[in-house]
Amino acid sequence: MDKIRESLLKPSRTSKLERRGKLISLVSLSSICLVVIAIFIFIAFRGLATFTSDHVSLVDFVTGTVWNPDVEVNGQPLVGALPMITGSFLITILATALALPFAIGTALMMTDITPKMGTKILQPVLELLVGIPSVVYGFVGLTVVVPFIRDVFGGSGFGILAGTFVLFVMVLPTVTSMTVDALRSVPKNYRSASLALGATRWQTIYKVVLRAATPGILTAIVFGMARAFGEALAVQMVVGNAALMPSSLVAPASTLTSVLTTGIGNTVLGTVQNDALWSLALILLLMSLTFNLVIHFIAKRGELKQ
């Protein structure tokens, strides 16, 4: 009797193991959270210094069109970030919009039209596209896309359009593979129900499959936009890096990321120039946060509809 009593009261080996496992997971989780929070605080602290210690007004920063932190006018550095914000958004939206039809088309080939060829050929191709380092994309963009644009549209070739083309190729695999997931998650019996009602394959795809997959496809779009918005190197290589309001798609421009990568090595920590870059980083961070929230929102609404 006492033996059973004792074994019940004392934690067993397995329950100790369980507790240890729980502890390890908890430590890993909390340290990751800590790092993320620390990064947030650090960037916010640095990014806000522009406004607190350098006394730049937030409105001037967001709406100003001249970016020249070395020059002071009326005691205020010229740090208008609008050209970069515009550049970033333009490239992101154009690249994703361009990629979307290709992504949906490719994804449909892989799921509904020729699933065999899709898994045999397209899947590896997509995975390969993801694996190519961004500097290689940038390099190809620099040697192929930029001269091409120069010949066709005139100008130097550098600019938003070149960035769009390069980013298009870079976000395509992300958007496509997520669209494929969305289409695959549409129950097969929707397709058979539609076909059994005398719908053609195209009608089935258009009226049932795509509609049922819409939340997933929207998520794919936002993921693609997040990737495009944050891409630095490849864009920086082809965008021209002129911190000017883009007057046309083929005029040299800049993005938040490209200004950051070109500028961050040339400034000293704590100076106005450096603080201004941190403010750009803060905008980037806030934007990716927004993208994440949008994704969560879409996912939630998608669940409700099901």
Place this chain on the structure above:
Amino acid sequence: MANTILKTKDVKLKYGDFEALHGIDLSFNENEITALIGPSGCGKSTFLRCLNRMNDLIDGVTITGEFDYRGKDVYAEDYDIVELRKQIGMVFQQPNPFPMSIYDNVAYGLRVAGVRDKETLDEAVQTSLKQAAIWDEVKDKLDKSALALSGGQQQRVCIARALAVSPDIILLDEPTSALDPHSSRQIEATLLQLKEKYTIITVTHNLQQAARIADRTAFFLQGDLIEADDTKNIFMNPAHKETSDFITGRFG
């Protein structure tokens, strides 16, 4: 004497090298309910899906034999498969309404057939829902998602959806196996009403259900059709030992 509307002869079906149906000769009469029964994996659902060529969607399936539907071979080269599926509708085992409103679900078949006229659609939706005996339950929420309905209601919406295109034959693949007994009885009552206007072929696991609703019953076993006869004969006086063993629950 009832009219034969659909007749199959020596139907064989292979998944790759595996022959799942070994030559089925079966005919179906107009305005009757025919039940296909048999143990799991006997090929009854596979056979059913041959009738509206749903098996075409599966890779590596080869089907041979004759399918005479109102004098025309369903598997003929020039047979319009879209037209065929409008004539021979299907209701599946799992209720599978589209993630749309009840109205859009029922109107779907007509819309893909090019019907745009609002009045025609309204009328067809109402008639089909009434025929499927669900109108009273959903008439106030036609614009609500069909997914919010209970399983039995969903299945009757699916039946209404199949009826809306005014098919000639309705195929049902174990339409009540995913439903509770009460919903099943409602579906059965619906089917009995529907046979006035339609020819119904149903696969069922439930022998009592076959006995209750079917005019004729066909017993499948391991890819063979053992016998097909009036339901009464199958249950009271089967010609084959396998049939009586199955009916009395000795296997399956």
